[in-house]
Amino acid sequence: MKNKELDQISNMLKEQGYISEDHIAMSLFLAMELHMPLLVEGPAGVGKTEIGKVMAKALGRELIRLQCYEGLDSTHALYEWNYQYQLLYLQMQGSGNKDIKELEETIFSDKFLLKRPVLRAITQKDNAVLLIDEIDRADEEFESFLLEVLSDWQVTIPEIGTIRATSKPQVILTGNRTRDLSESLRRRCIYLWIDYPEFEKELAIVRTKVPGIDRQLGKEICLFMAALRRMKLEKIPGISETIDWARALAAMHMSHLDKKIVEDTLGVVLKDWQDIRHVRDTLSELLEKTGVISKIG
Amino acid sequence: MAKLPVTYQTTISGNVVLLCRFLRKRGFSLGAGEEAKALEALSWLPLTNEALFIYGLRTMLAKNRHQFKKFDEFYREFLEERSKAANSKKKEDTRESGGREMEARNRQDEFERLKNWLNLHQSGDAETIPSYSGQEVLTKKKFSDLDPDEMKLMMRLLSQLAHQITHRKSRLRKTSMNSRKLDLRRTIGSNLRKGTRIREFVFSEPKEKKLKIVLLADVSRSMELYSRFFIYLVYAFQNAHDRIETFVFSTALHQVSDILDNHDFDHAFRIISDKVPHWSGGTKIGSCFQEFVREFGYGLLDKKTIVFILSDGWDTGDPLAISGAMKSIHRQSRRVIWLNPLAGSPGFSPEAIGLKAALPHVDILAAAHNLESLKEAMLRIR
Numbered sequence: 087m088k089n090k091e092l093d094q095i096s097n098m099l100k101e102q103g104y105i106s107e108d109h110i111a112m113s114l115f116l117a118m119e120l121h122m123p124l125l126v127e128g129p130a131g132v133g134k135t136e137i138g139k140v141m142a143k144a145l146g147r148e149l150i151r152l153q154c155y156e157g158l159d160s161t162h163a164l165y166e167w168n169y170q171y172q173l174l175y176l177q178m179q180g181s182g183n184k185d186i187k188e189l190e191e192t193i194f195s196d197k198f199l200l201k202r203p204v205l206r207a208i209t210q211k212d213n214a215v216l217l218i219d220e221i222d223r224a225d226e227e228f229e230s231f232l233l234e235v236l237s238d239w240q241v242t243i244p245e246i247g248t249i250r251a252t253s254k255p256q257v258i259l260t261g262n263r264t265r266d267l268s269e270s271l272r273r274r275c276i277y278l279w280i281d282y283p284e285f286e287k288e289l290a291i292v293r294t295k296v297p298g299i300d301r302q303l304g305k306e307i308c309l310f311m312a313a314l315r316r317m318k319l320e321k322i323p324g325i326s327e328t329i330d331w332a333r334a335l336a337a338m339h340m341s342h343l344d345k346k347i348v349e350d351t352l353g354v355v356l357k358d359w360q361d362i363r364h365v366r367d368t369l370s371e372l373l374e375k376t377g378v379i380s381k382i383g
Numbered sequence: 384m385a386k387l388p389v390t391y392q393t394t395i396s397g398n399v400v401l402l403c404r405f406l407r408k409r410g411f412s413l414g415a416g417e418e419a420k421a422l423e424a425l426s427w428l429p430l431t432n433e434a435l436f437i438y439g440l441r442t443m444l445a446k447n448r449h450q451f452k453k454f455d456e457f458y459r460e461f462l463e464e465r466s467k468a469a470n471s472k473k474k475e476d477t478r479e480s481g482g483r484e485m486e487a488r489n490r491q492d493e494f495e496r497l498k499n500w501l502n503l504h505q506s507g508d509a510e511t512i513p514s515y516s517g518q519e520v521l522t523k524k525k526f527s528d529l530d531p532d533e534m535k536l537m538m539r540l541l542s543q544l545a546h547q548i549t550h551r552k553s554r555l556r557k558t559s560m561n562s563r564k565l566d567l568r569r570t571i572g573s574n575l576r577k578g579t580r581i582r583e584f585v586f587s588e589p590k591e592k593k594l595k596i597v598l599l600a601d602v603s604r605s606m607e608l609y610s611r612f613f614i615y616l617v618y619a620f621q622n623a624h625d626r627i628e629t630f631v632f633s634t635a636l637h638q639v640s641d642i643l644d645n646h647d648f649d650h651a652f653r654i655i656s657d658k659v660p661h662w663s664g665g666t667k668i669g670s671c672f673q674e675f676v677r678e679f680g681y682g683l684l685d686k687k688t689i690v691f692i693l694s695d696g697w698d699t700g701d702p703l704a705i706s707g708a709m710k711s712i713h714r715q716s717r718r719v720i721w722l723n724p725l726a727g728s729p730g731f732s733p734e735a736i737g738l739k740a741a742l743p744h745v746d747i748l749a750a751a752h753n754l755e756s757l758k759e760a761m762l763r764i765r
Contacts, residue, residue: 092429109438116442119427120420127448169567176571176581190575226686263448272446273417279451 091115098144104136105291113278114141123236123257125221125272128280131324134260138217141258148214150255152203154224160231165243166200167193194245204235208251216255222265229271236274283325285312291325292332299336306343307332309376311355314365317372320358327355345373395430396422398465403444405461411450417443553592562588594687594717596620596627599675601694602655603633603666614652616693618643628683631655632671638679666697668737669704676711684715692721692745696738705740713744721745 095118096111106114114137117124126134142149152163172193179189201209207216221229235241239251259275261267283291289308292299311328331354340347349366356362365372403411403418421443428439437458445451558569566587574581600617617629621643629640642654676684684690690712698705713719723738742748750756 092435108435109442112435112438113442116424116427116439120424122420167568167571169571172571173567173581176575186575186578193571193575269412269446273412273414275446276442277445277447277451278442279445279448 091119099140102140102144103294104133104140105287105294107287110137110278110280113276117258117276118256120276121254121256123259123275124278125259125261125267125275126278126280127261127263129282129322129324130262131326132280132282133325134280135217135219138215138219138258138260141256142215142217145215145256147212147256148210149217150203150207150210150214151217151219154218154220154222154228156223156225158224158228162202163204163228163231164202164235164241165205166202167245168198168200171198190245196246199243199246204232205241205249207255207257208235208239208241208253209249210253210255213253214255216257218257218259220262221259221271222261222263222267226268229268233268233271233274282315282322285309288312288325288328292328295329296332296336299332300341302342303335303340304332306376307335310343310348310372313372313376314355317365317368319356319361319364321356321361323355323357327357331355343373345369348373395425399425399440401465402440402458402461405464406444406450406457409453409457411444412446413444550591550593552589555590556587557590559586559588562586564588592687593626594689595683595685597683597688597690597716598627598629599672599690599692599694600629600631601633601666601668601692602631603697614655615648618648618651620691628679630675630679632666632668632675634667634671636671636674636678666694666737667700668694668696668698668741669700669702669708672708672712673704676708680711680715684712686717688716689718689720690716692719692741694721694737695723695725696721696735696741698735698737698740700737702736702740705737706744709741709744713746718746719744720747720749722749724750 092111092115095115096106096108099106099111099114113124116122126137128134138151139149175193175198176189203216207214218232221232236257239254240248242248259271285308288311289304292304292308296304307328311323311331315322331351334351334354335343335347338347348369352362352365356365399421400418403413403421407413421440424439424443429435437455440458441451441454445454556566558566564586566585569585569587570581570583573585574583598617598620600614602614614631617631617639621627621629621640627640628638629643631637631639637655637658639651639655639658642658643651645651646654709719721738721741725735738748
């Protein structure tokens with residue numbers, strides 16, 4: 087019975103301003119207890135990356151973030167030699183006839199090694215939190231490379247040799263499903279799917295993130311967002327958009343939504359011009375649905 | 384379900400193993416490793432709170448969104464089955480035989496449908512197949528008789544296509560005299576070998592990633608209208624790219640790369656027609672693909688290979704064989720692209736049994752009934 091620890095995690099997240107759900111806390115809890123990587127998937131803007139950040143903060147550990155992109159390779163993820171320094175060093179040595187072997191040992195030593203996120207994470211003294219963001223954007227080759235690191239916890243650098251992990255970082259991978267991840271990577275991870283939040287959860291998030299917000303306004307914003315997400319949009323807005331919008335409206339000291347203000351600030355929520363046009367055309371109907379229309383009359 | 388069906392720790396472990404077995408049947412890919420991890424997780428799960436218990440199992444055992452969302456449902460199903468099994472073994476037996484009967488009936492139905500289809504279509508000519516009407520017939524002449532100019536155009540188009548899809552810039556770099564991008568790593572490496580002085584700079588450019596192509600072309604009766612056109616296509620492909628292997632199939636599979644490589648088109652076409660005894664016969668896509676996987680898969684397919692299948696997907700074999708073979712082709716290759724001449728017609732939906740079975744394992748389904756559609760397909764494949 088480890089209910090206590092589970093509660094602790096929930097509280098920890100809450101203290102950091104992250105409104106979680108039981109199943110999210112459970113996944114985090116198991117990932118930590120079993121020392122397994124956690125793969126978080128879900129639509130854009132539901133707080134996947136945030137999980138890694140909050141976790142590092144709550145545990146008081148260093149967050150090492152690796153943002154993935156197409157073409158990411160080991161020189162960006164693992165290590166690279168500091169060529170400029172090496173060149174400089176070589177030039178300074180000049181013609182002083184030094185032993186080449188000795189020289190090689192010098193310029194391929196720790197001093198000239200640039201540690202990139204993955205190497206940094208495993209050579210850290212304390213267990214760090216390694217956040218590998220948007221893994222599905224990286225190429226398959228990188229995925230298999232990562233697999234090797236994650237299973238053996240060691241890295242081989244030709245000039246130096248094998249570097250073993252001094253500590254196993256807590257790994258969190260996030261993905262948007264732009265590409266299907268390989269089965270073998272999935273099998274090594276604990277899986278968590280985060281969806282758009284329910285109304286109550288979103289409201290709680292808004293109230294935590296924008297403490298000064300008018301109660302009624304917060305409610306209306308969340309109702310409107312929920313209705314918006316039910317529409318067929320190119321880019322469905324996430325929680326981050328809700329928070330941005332709530333912040334903007336709170337800064338304008340609004341106490342409720344009306345048609346004009348929604349129209350004027352729609353760009354905060356929707357990032358696709360066709361979506362904006364589409365929503366603008368059906369705005370009255372949408373506001374009516376969320377019960378906001380009475381304010382206009 | 385207010386409480387868990389079992390009370391002892393050991394029984395819970397046993398049940399989790401059974402659950403894994405149950406989930407495997409539902410398409411979860413759970414190896415011994417995942418099972419062990421799930422059992423390990425058990426000791427951390429709160430046994431008094433069922434919701435949390437299920438969350439824990441779900442996060443351990445589900446590996447993608449579909450499984451994650453369906454997990455609850457599967458879990459309930461599993462519990463039901465368990466309690467049923469416990470209640471009376473007899474009951475389950477009858478249920479199972481009932482299931483078997485159902486299955487048999489389904490098979491019979493499928494067979495009947497297939498038979499009907501065969502009777503319907505074999506009595507008439509190929510042209511009476513509904514999807515062949517309209518624009519397909521209009522362009523028929525064009526397919527069977529490409530004039531030299533069109534042939535040249537197609538050759539050019541295809542060599543473009545082959546080049547485009549098989550030449551990608553790789554992340555790896557190679558030394559280059561023409562590039563202006565200084566490669567410090569190589570500069571230091573090469574200069575250090577000769578002394579401590581930097582005497583020369585080394586430049587580099589991205590290496591090209593070359594992909595291979597495997598073509599599987601259907602030459603059965605239902606493809607008769609197109610097969611000459613397709614052989615053109617295959618021929619052009621074969622000559623546009625040097626890392627390509629071509630097979631034709633109807634009831635059996637034949638490797639024809641050598642023939643296409645070494646002869647002019649008409650000659651090659653004749654040889655292939657002679658060599659393939661069932662030219663324009665019925666189709667056994669499934670068994671042909673299985674043969675392909677068995678005989679050539681290991682050597683030809685890898686993550687640098689794009690597989691093109693040229694077929695309408697009408698099949699007289701077992702659809703299960705197709706989906707099985709397609710699954711392994713898809714798994715072993717980089718991409719599977721199905722070019723279907725029928726996909727060009729306006730009301731097209733993938734109805735052919737073979738195509739339907741294969742569809743889950745196809746990355747791109749594109750039309751290929753004339754040059755125009757081919758060009759379009761090219762754009763999508765990029």
